[in-house]
Amino acid sequence: MMGTVAYFCSEFGINESLPFYAGGLGLLAGDHLKAANDLGLPLVGVSLLYRKGYFQQRITLDGIQEALYPKINPEDLPLAPVLNEPGEPVLVEVVLKNRVVKLMAWCAMVGTVPVYFLDADIKENQAEDRCLTAKLYPGEQTSRLEQEILLGVGGVRLLRKLGFQPAVWHLNEGHVAFQVLERIREYLLQGIPFLAALEAVRASTVFTTHTPVPAGHDTYYFELLDKYLGDFYRQLGVGREEILALGKVGNQFNLTRLALRTSSGINGVSKIHADVTKQLFQNWSPDILWQDISVDAITNGIHTTTWLAPEMKELFDKYLDKNWELKIANSALWEPVREINDQVLWNTHMRIKIRMLEHLKLPVHLSGFLVVGFARRFAAYKRATLLIHDLERLDRIVNHPERPVCIIFAGKAHPADGLGQELLRRIVEVARMDRFRERIFFIENYDIENAKQLVQGVDVWLNTPVKPMEASGTSGQKAAVNGVINCSILDGWWDEGYNGANGWAIPSVADADQAERDRVERESLYNLLENEIAPQYYRRNQESLPREWILMMKESICSLTPVFCTDRMVMEYQNKLYCPAADRGLKFTANNFEVARRVADYKQFIRNNWHYVQVETVELTDSLIQSQIRLGPIWHGDVMVEFIYTDALGEIWREKLELKGLLSPGVHIYMGRFRFGSGSSLKSEANIRVVPVSPDFANDFELELTTWGRR
Numbered sequence: 001m002m003g004t005v006a007y008f009c010s011e012f013g014i015n016e017s018l019p020f021y022a023g024g025l026g027l028l029a030g031d032h033l034k035a036a037n038d039l040g041l042p043l044v045g046v047s048l049l050y051r052k053g054y055f056q057q058r059i060t061l062d063g064i065q066e067a068l069y070p071k072i073n074p075e076d077l078p079l080a081p082v083l084n085e086p087g088e089p090v091l092v093e094v095v096l097k098n099r100v101v102k103l104m105a106w107c108a109m110v111g112t113v114p115v116y117f118l119d120a121d122i123k124e125n126q127a128e129d130r131c132l133t134a135k136l137y138p139g140e141q142t143s144r145l146e147q148e149i150l151l152g153v154g155g156v157r158l159l160r161k162l163g164f165q166p167a168v169w170h171l172n173e174g175h176v177a178f179q180v181l182e183r184i185r186e187y188l189l190q191g192i193p194f195l196a197a198l199e200a201v202r203a204s205t206v207f208t209t210h211t212p213v214p215a216g217h218d219t220y221y222f223e224l225l226d227k228y229l230g231d232f233y234r235q236l237g238v239g240r241e242e243i244l245a246l247g248k249v250g251n252q253f254n255l256t257r258l259a260l261r262t263s264s265g266i267n268g269v270s271k272i273h274a275d276v277t278k279q280l281f282q283n284w285s286p287d288i289l290w291q292d293i294s295v296d297a298i299t300n301g302i303h304t305t306t307w308l309a310p311e312m313k314e315l316f317d318k319y320l321d322k323n324w325e326l327k328i329a330n331s332a333l334w335e336p337v338r339e340i341n342d343q344v345l346w347n348t349h350m351r352i353k354i355r356m357l358e359h360l361k362l363p364v365h366l367s368g369f370l371v372v373g374f375a376r377r378f379a380a381y382k383r384a385t386l387l388i389h390d391l392e393r394l395d396r397i398v399n400h401p402e403r404p405v406c407i408i409f410a411g412k413a414h415p416a417d418g419l420g421q422e423l424l425r426r427i428v429e430v431a432r433m434d435r436f437r438e439r440i441f442f443i444e445n446y447d448i449e450n451a452k453q454l455v456q457g458v459d460v461w462l463n464t465p466v467k468p469m470e471a472s473g474t475s476g477q478k479a480a481v482n483g484v485i486n487c488s489i490l491d492g493w494w495d496e497g498y499n500g501a502n503g504w505a506i507p508s509v510a511d512a513d514q515a516e517r518d519r520v521e522r523e524s525l526y527n528l529l530e531n532e533i534a535p536q537y538y539r540r541n542q543e544s545l546p547r548e549w550i551l552m553m554k555e556s557i558c559s560l561t562p563v564f565c566t567d568r569m570v571m572e573y574q575n576k577l578y579c580p581a582a583d584r585g586l587k588f589t590a591n592n593f594e595v596a597r598r599v600a601d602y603k604q605f606i607r608n609n610w611h612y613v614q615v616e617t618v619e620l621t622d623s624l625i626q627s628q629i630r631l632g633p634i635w636h637g638d639v640m641v642e643f644i645y646t647d648a649l650g651e652i653w654r655e656k657l658e659l660k661g662l663l664s665p666g667v668h669i670y671m672g673r674f675r676f677g678s679g680s681s682l683k684s685e686a687n688i689r690v691v692p693v694s695p696d697f698a699n700d701f702e703l704e705l706t707t708w709g710r711r
């Protein structure tokens with residue numbers, strides 16, 4: 001049995017009544033909590049309470065998005081104020097720019113899993129501080145920074161006040177990374193030196209990154225941080241430079257960098273995204289091959305029963321094992337779905353579709369048409385307008401005399417995202433054109449409630465991201481469990497989920513400029529819709545059933561549901577990140593932080609002496625490699641020497657070299673053999689790499705130091 005995991009996230013999308021989320025990150029976090037509850041994993045969530053939420057979307061007749069902020073009263077929500085023994089709110093204090101801000105907390109229970117939301121809107125604070133936590137993702141930089149400090153630092157203080165001693169600290173996205181500074185400070189108060197405290201914190205911290213583009217990561221100028229963290233620098237007992245170095249990228253402080261430097265386990269949210277993340281992180285340690293950067297892939301999943309239509313659940317109750325909800329990740333469990341009577345499955349789908357149309361106030365007679373859903377945040381990379389670019393072509397497709405197609409759009413653009421709002425305006429404009437009446441719709445205010453309707457009730461779920469920008473995506477997974485078929489670019493989760501028979505892949509092009517990619521991918525999408533998807537939907541047998549379509553629905557449910565579920569995902573977090581970090585945390589702090597101190601000293605020694613390390617000679621004869629390497633005062637047992645070759649496909653080949661003797665004090669001879677196939681092309685690329693290693697490291701490149709020697 002493992003200790004508690006403290007799961008920090010700037011947003012949680014738990015249900016319709018708690019509007020503290022903006023999109024996929026929050027929904028994923030909410031589903032993570034639900035799965036932790038189902039699996040009996042001890043976890044506690046920490047976030048902020050935004051009294052104005054994200055925003056509610058209204059669209060004017062001209063397609064202009066209006067952001068409304070109805071004031072939320074937490075008393076009216078399923079939240080309980082966190083009170084102390086005399087019944088007073090428990091308060092924590094955080095210093096912001098030389099003034100003290102107080103935070104109270106509200107608790108929501110996700111089954112047995114508590115989530116705490118910190119709230120600055122209390123009478124103890126000055127008027128201007130009461131709105132610090134009003135909005136999720138404020139546009140102004142300083143407001144974001146203030147929220148991030150309140151959440152990171154205040155969150156740790158709250159957990160301590162409530163008596164939590166988490167074994168693992170999970171940073172879900174970089175926004176919450178200031179948490180680690182507070183934990184280092186706690187150790188300093190116990191008399192642990194800064195570098196040892198840093199090692200102890202790193203040992204028990206894990207980090208999930210979600211953003212494949214550098215611009216998506218929060219960064220702050222040092223001067224701004226000085227204003228906010230000045231007091232903290234003093235308390236951390238080291239100079240400003242040492243603290244800023246933890247997040248330094250150029251002349252800015254980057255929260256993703258901070259999270260990376262202070263975590264022992266890191267993951268991206270799909271296989272493609274993990275690779276993209278490695279390449280992104282390599283910019284910060286260019287001496288390391290991107291393939292060697294330690295980022296695991298844990299592909300997102302959804303909390304299946306949250307997103308499953310009640311009508312489908314009834315069907316599954318009938319056809320699947322008793323207690324199937326406890327075994328969702330078991331593939332074999334889903335096989336009986338193939339035996340569901342076609343008529344029954346189709347009727348169920350149609351009932352859900354009609355219910356969705358009614359709920360969204362759309363004409364119910366459209367249930368006879370092929371209905372495509374596209375709903376997501378209006379971030380530019382998701383290319384909401386790809387489909388409406390060529391209106392003539394679109395007209396032909398949606399107004400086909402025998403095979404009409406409806407498209408339902410929904411989604412919010414961030415209030416500070418002008419481009420996103422322009423894309424949205426364009427869609428509304430097209431939807432209002434006469435020729436697209438009853439064919440193209442835009443649904444206001446995409447939220448959990450609308451999302452449920454759409455992912456349950458449309459026929460096809462469309463996604464058109466610019467590959468590889470969709471870190472994972474989860475809405476398509478919600479669609480899949482409901483027998484809604486995905487049609488998407490092979491990016492994020494769909495690259496892993498698509499099997500050729502469970503949906504459609506829109507071919508994408510790499511190595512072309514954006515306009516050309518848009519053009520080619522748009523054509524592919526039009527062709528798919530016109531020549532494959534619509535004909536298959538309207539091809540009926542004697543009983544008026546779309547046999548092939550139903551077969552694909554079944555294949556989609558069976559192949560995707562057991563894989564892209566939070567049961568599988570949270571078990572992976574448990575095995576790949578939580579258990580190792582819990583063990584490491586214990587190991588590093590045991591015996592008055594013996595291991596943490598040792599690792600800190602070791603790293604210090606290696607850093608101070610690494611400049612001595614040099615590859616002096618490299619010789620290749622036949623299949624033998626010999627290299628003369630100067631290590632200076634560094635012990636040969638503390639380095640790994642390898643012969644490295646990267647082939648054209650980016651695959652790395654490595655051969656470990658063995659120590660053969662000492663040439664002179666501090667200069668060693670290393671030898672090895674290569675066993676590769678195509679020797680000749682190899683030799684010209686031959687490189688020797690020296691890396692400092694330690695059995696106490698979480699990975700071989702933890703020090704981000706390497707020395708290369710070319711022949």
Ligand SMILES: *Cc1c(COP(=O)(O)O)cnc(C)c1O
Binds near residue numbers: 447448
């Ligand atoms: C699932 C969900 C998302 C995330 O979907 P993506 O596929 O990642 O874009 C966003 N908003 C809501 C309301 C959702 O339910």
